[in-house]
Amino acid sequence: MIALRDAMLDFVADLRAAGVRISVAESIDAMKAVAAVGLVRRRMREALATALIKEEADRAIFDEIFARRFAGGSPAMREAHRSRGGYAGVEGTSGGPSDSVTSPAARDRRDDPEEAPASATTAREPSPPNRDPVQESKAQKSFDSAEPDDGEVGESEAPGGAAGVASSTDEADAAMADADAARDRSDADAESDGIEAGRAARLRTIERLPFARYSEVEFEAARDTLAALKRRFRIRVSRRLRIAGTGRIDFRRTIRASLQHGGALGDLRFRARRPRHIDLLILADISGSVNYASTLMLEITAGARDCFRRVRSFVYVDRLAEAGFERGHLAMTPMLDLYARSDFGRVLAEVWERRAALVTRATVIVIMGDGRNNRRPARADLLRDLARLSRAVLWLIPEPQTRWNTGDSAIRQYARAVTALIPCENLRELERGLARVS
Amino acid sequence: MDVTQEFVAAGLRRAQYITNERVETAVFLALALDKPLLIEGPAGAGKTEVAKVLAEMLRTELIRLQCYEGLDEARALYEWNYQKQLLRLQADEHQGLHWEELSEHLFSREYLLERPLLRAISAPRKVVLLIDEIDKADEEFEAFLLELLSDFQVSVPELGTVRAHERPAVVLTSNRARELSDALRRRCLHLFIDFPGIEQERRIIELKVPGLDARLAGEAARLVNAMRKLDLRKPPSIAETLDWTRALVRLGIKELDTPSIRATLGVLLKHEDDRARVEAKAPALAARPR
Numbered sequence: 001m002i003a004l005r006d007a008m009l010d011f012v013a014d015l016r017a018a019g020v021r022i023s024v025a026e027s028i029d030a031m032k033a034v035a036a037v038g039l040v041r042r043r044m045r046e047a048l049a050t051a052l053i054k055e056e057a058d059r060a061i062f063d064e065i066f067a068r069r070f071a072g073g074s075p076a077m078r079e080a081h082r083s084r085g086g087y088a089g090v091e092g093t094s095g096g097p098s099d100s101v102t103s104p105a106a107r108d109r110r111d112d113p114e115e116a117p118a119s120a121t122t123a124r125e126p127s128p129p130n131r132d133p134v135q136e137s138k139a140q141k142s143f144d145s146a147e148p149d150d151g152e153v154g155e156s157e158a159p160g161g162a163a164g165v166a167s168s169t170d171e172a173d174a175a176m177a178d179a180d181a182a183r184d185r186s187d188a189d190a191e192s193d194g195i196e197a198g199r200a201a202r203l204r205t206i207e208r209l210p211f212a213r214y215s216e217v218e219f220e221a222a223r224d225t226l227a228a229l230k231r232r233f234r235i236r237v238s239r240r241l242r243i244a245g246t247g248r249i250d251f252r253r254t255i256r257a258s259l260q261h262g263g264a265l266g267d268l269r270f271r272a273r274r275p276r277h278i279d280l281l282i283l284a285d286i287s288g289s290v291n292y293a294s295t296l297m298l299e300i301t302a303g304a305r306d307c308f309r310r311v312r313s314f315v316y317v318d319r320l321a322e323a324g325f326e327r328g329h330l331a332m333t334p335m336l337d338l339y340a341r342s343d344f345g346r347v348l349a350e351v352w353e354r355r356a357a358l359v360t361r362a363t364v365i366v367i368m369g370d371g372r373n374n375r376r377p378a379r380a381d382l383l384r385d386l387a388r389l390s391r392a393v394l395w396l397i398p399e400p401q402t403r404w405n406t407g408d409s410a411i412r413q414y415a416r417a418v419t420a421l422i423p424c425e426n427l428r429e430l431e432r433g434l435a436r437v438s
Numbered sequence: 439m440d441v442t443q444e445f446v447a448a449g450l451r452r453a454q455y456i457t458n459e460r461v462e463t464a465v466f467l468a469l470a471l472d473k474p475l476l477i478e479g480p481a482g483a484g485k486t487e488v489a490k491v492l493a494e495m496l497r498t499e500l501i502r503l504q505c506y507e508g509l510d511e512a513r514a515l516y517e518w519n520y521q522k523q524l525l526r527l528q529a530d531e532h533q534g535l536h537w538e539e540l541s542e543h544l545f546s547r548e549y550l551l552e553r554p555l556l557r558a559i560s561a562p563r564k565v566v567l568l569i570d571e572i573d574k575a576d577e578e579f580e581a582f583l584l585e586l587l588s589d590f591q592v593s594v595p596e597l598g599t600v601r602a603h604e605r606p607a608v609v610l611t612s613n614r615a616r617e618l619s620d621a622l623r624r625r626c627l628h629l630f631i632d633f634p635g636i637e638q639e640r641r642i643i644e645l646k647v648p649g650l651d652a653r654l655a656g657e658a659a660r661l662v663n664a665m666r667k668l669d670l671r672k673p674p675s676i677a678e679t680l681d682w683t684r685a686l687v688r689l690g691i692k693e694l695d696t697p698s699i700r701a702t703l704g705v706l707l708k709h710e711d712d713r714a715r716v717e718a719k720a721p722a723l724a725a726r727p728r
Contacts, residue, residue, distance in 0.1 A: 023624050029471065033627075036470040037443060037463060046463035054623035056478065056630035200630075228614075235615055260520065 008034070011069045012052070018065060019208070020058045026051060041070070057204030203228055207427040211293040211398045219292050222427060226296065229431055230303035236435050237307040278391070279362045280437065282313040283351070284323065285369030286330075287342045293398035294368045295330050297430055298323055301366075312358060316369075318343040320350045342372055344410075345379035352382045355389060363390040364437055367418070370399040371411035378410035384417040392419040396433045400425055441469045449495030455487060456634075456642050464629035465492060474587050474608035476572075476626035481613050482675015483631045489568035489609035496607065499561070502568045503554040505575035511582060515592060517551045545596035558606040559590060566607045572622075573612040580622055587625045634676065636663045642676060647683045657694045658683050662706070664723050670712040682706045696720045 012027045033047035045066050053062050203225045209218060253269035260267075282301060284294035298313055302325050305311045313323040318340040321332040351358060359365070365386060371378075387393040395418045397404070397411065405412045415421045422433040446466040450457050465488065468475035477485040493500035503514055523544050530540060543549075552560065558567035572580065586592060590602040610626060612618060634642065639659040643650060650658075658679065666673040674682070682705040691698045699720045707713045716723070 021620065026624060029473065029627070032471050033467050036467060042459055043443070043463055046460050047467055049460075050464045050467050050627045050629060054476070054620075054626075054628045056632075059630070232616055264520070 005031070007069065011048075011065065014065045014069060015052060015058075015062065018061045020053065020061060022052055026054075044070070055200075055204065057201045060201050207431075209427075210400070210425045211290070212400060212425070214292045219295075222292070222296060223299070226299060229427060230300050233300050233431060233434055234304040234307065237304050237437065277362055278308050278364055278437075279360060280308045280311040281358055281363050281365045281390075282311070282323075283320075283347065283365065283367045283369070284313070284315050285317070285342065285344070286315040286332075286336070286338065287317045287340075288338070289372065290368065290370050290398050291338075293396075293424065293430065296427065297366075297368050297396065297434065298330060299325060300430070300434060309362070314351075316344070316347040317341075318346055320347050341374045341376075342369075343376050344369060344371065344373050344414075345377040345382075348379045348382040348386070351386065355386065359386060359389045361389070361391060365390050365393045366434075366437060367393065367395045368398070368424075369395070370397060370409065371395075371404075371414050372408050373410045375408050378413045380410070380413040380417045383414055387417055387419060393417070394419060394433070394436055395421045396424045396430065397421060398424055398430075441466070446495070450491055453491040453494045454645055455484070455491045456638060456645060457484075458638070461488065461629065461631065464627060468609070468627055469607060471627070472605050474610060474626040475629060476610045476612065476618070476623065477629045477631055478612045478614060479631035480633060480673065480675070482677050483633055484676055485611040485631055486568065486570055488629075488631070489566055489570075489611075492607060492609065493566040496564065496566065498563065499565045500568060501554045501558045501561075501565055501606070502570060505569065505571045505573075505579070507574060507576060509575045509579050511579075513553055514555050514579070514582075515553050516556045516594060517553065518545070519549045519551050523549050547597070550594070550597070555586060556592060556594075556600065558608075559586075559592060559602045560600055561606065562603060564604040564606060566609065569608065569610045571613060571615075572610045573615040573618060577619070580619055584621055584625065587622075633663075633666055633673070636660050639663065639676070639679065643680065643683050646680050647687060649687045650683050651692065654686065654692065654694065655683065658686065661694060661699070661723055665706070665716055668715060668719070670707065670715065671709045672707070672712060674706040678706050678708075694724055696724045699724055 008031060009027070012022055012030065016022055030048050030051040033051040034044055037043040037047040045063075048066065049059065049062055053059055202221070206218065206222050206225050207229075209222075214222070248271045250269045250271045254265060254267070257267040257269055258265050280301065282298065284298055285291075286294050294315065298315070301311065301313070314320050315323040315330070315332050315336065317336050317338060319336065321334055321336045323330060323332050325331065383393065395411075395414060399409075401423055403409070411421070420436060422429075422436065424430040424433040443462060443466045446469070447462045450462060450465070464475060464477075467473070475488075477488060479485055489502075490500060526544060526549070527540070530543075550556075554567065558565055569583070572583075587608065590605050591599055593599050610622075633639075636656075636659045639662065640656045643655040643659060644652060647655070662674050662679045662682075682702060685702050685705045686694075686698075689698075689702070691702070700717055703713050703716060703720075707716060
């Protein structure tokens with residue numbers, strides 16, 4: 001029983017190590033879920049997934065770890081079998097299901113006459129730690145063959161007879177794990193093509209991949225999955241712009257609403273913030289180090305242009321060029337030398353010269369760059385002045401935080417001048433950073 | 439009521455909801471552990487239907503809260519009936535009542551308009567509460583839901599705390615128009631309902647459109663499945679598949695060839711660019727796999 005609990009905790013630990021976020025409350029829910037559905041392999045898998053996996057994109061990781069941890073021949077599953085009938089102990093640990101709910105496994109045990117041999121094995125003492133693996137393998141096989149769970153839990157016949165001829169427990173376990181994984185996959189295939197789940201999984205993987213590890217392949221994959229991000233950004237921006245719970249009171253609508261309440265002004269209505277109130281000025285570094293992040297950001301913001309009054313997008317290396325998207329490709333005027341040495345100080349001087357046309361009190365300036373200036377003058381004073389003229393300056397930095405302020409980075413100087421310095425090492429962080437625009 | 443996984447499976451079958459073990463387990467656990475069930479998945483995959491079927495299964499009332507931008511507590515939880523309160527005030531005006539006596543009347547349950555959340559909590563028996571398209575509500579409303587979903591109680595300042603006599607079975611659905619908070623996810627069990635596979639969809643069609651030839655049902659399921667893989671702006675939902683197959687029956691179409699597919703695409707696809715894309719591929723889609 002305790003070993004089963006430990007196996008579950010190890011399983012949760014494995015999931016956490018693989019990047020799945022699981023709270024303590026969720027792991028307790030998982031224990032309760034297993035107590036409720038019993039130890040039939042497929043039910044247990046689905047119960048654990050329901051309690052632990054809150055994003056479908058994590059399901060593939062879950063299935064892989066489940067197949068490894070709870071393979072038919074694995075120690076965890078063996079212990080699970082031994083403690084069958086003792087899952088009340090799991091309940092005792094973490095609270096059980098509602099009284100009115102009867103576990104199917106428990107009912108299986110009551111109703112199914114074939115359960116008797118398996119029940120007999122529950123009383124079996126755990127084998128000593130230095131047991132003979134061949135003997136154990138045989139014992140395991142005989143134990144598994146007594147299982148009545150539709151051939152699911154501890155099924156001893158792996159495809160190709162792997163379990164039957166395995167000469168050691170490890171090999172048998174590995175073969176069973178493979179067989180279980182294959183069966184899990186075929187179950188899933190039989191139920192659904194997983195079209196949307198597959199999309200979600202791809203999106204999630206690429207969303208979490210740091211820009212620093214991008215090659216052309218990852219970049220193209222990111223662009224393929226960008227539609228969902230563009231849609232979410234657009235919705236977020238348009239929603240934020242429409243919501244108005246505070247601010248200037250809309251008297252006409254407030255008076256109209258008060259008529260319902262006999263003229264009492266209890267239901268205040270506010271003027272909606274309108275898209276025209278925000279201008280966006282984007283400055284994106286497209287030198288080699290941050291090119292991918294900048295291009296993706298420009299593409300995401302291009303999809304929400306009509307949510308703002310005016311959007312001006314520029315790319316830079318050592319000088320400024322107006323940017324746009326033509327047939328899905330970044331186009332700049334004039335063309336920049338992408339191999340020039342980055343000089344954001346000079347770019348700031350250009351923006352300052354054109355400030356009358358580019359910057360108003362309604363402008364939010366978004367800068368994407370690593371702040372590496374090749375030891376040229378940073379001109380942070382100009383950035384400070386621009387911040388004074390505009391509504392806000394947001395700096396998105398795709399470089400890992402450990403590299404900030406190292407080498408030729410002038411980010412410390414710029415950080416003092418901007419409204420917010422936002423790390424955005426991957427697409428997910430980029431999306432969060434861009435949400436600050438509204 | 440003795441709720442078992444078999445009871446859930448039988449209930450889903452009885453309600454003609456063709457599904458798989460994943461859905462059955464999730465619904466069973468939501469009832470067994472008294473936890474809200476968050477269902478995500480593409481639009482039209484049958485998320486809302488789970489709540490309806492659950493209410494049918496438990497033979498209880500379904501209380502639905504449709505979420506939208508700007509939804510607030512007043513519309514979701516409760517509101518005071520101002521008109522009625524004003525009438526009462528005017529009626530009591532000449533009786534010279536003290537404020538204490540007056541307010542006792544004015545802020546009693548008689549003047550409270552219960553909205554779906556309060557109705558679900560104060561219901562005398564277990565009901566099913568469907569919070570539909572939670573992703574369309576604002577983040578502030580989502581935060582407000584957290585207390586409700588944890589403790590199943592709400593505070594009405596004038597009346598005190600209202601606790602659920604019987605915890606409602608809560609189903610939340612989301613199309614992922616925006617990311618839901620981790621806090622909300624943590625409080626719920628999770629279920630992702632994807633589009634069904636070809637075989638499952640064929641069974642759904644056969645069940646819901648009885649007049650359709652079995653071979654044509656299989657063809658239709660295969661074709662819709664292939665369309666969903668084309669990365670369309672809005673892939674056809676199950677409901678649209680059923681509408682389409684009903685249209686095939688009404689039009690007397692016996693064979694899914696290129697002209698018949700093109701003629702009926704409007705039932706399946708609701709975006710012009712999606713339609714153009716599928717029309718271009720119609721001959722390939724119509725060809726049967728060998």
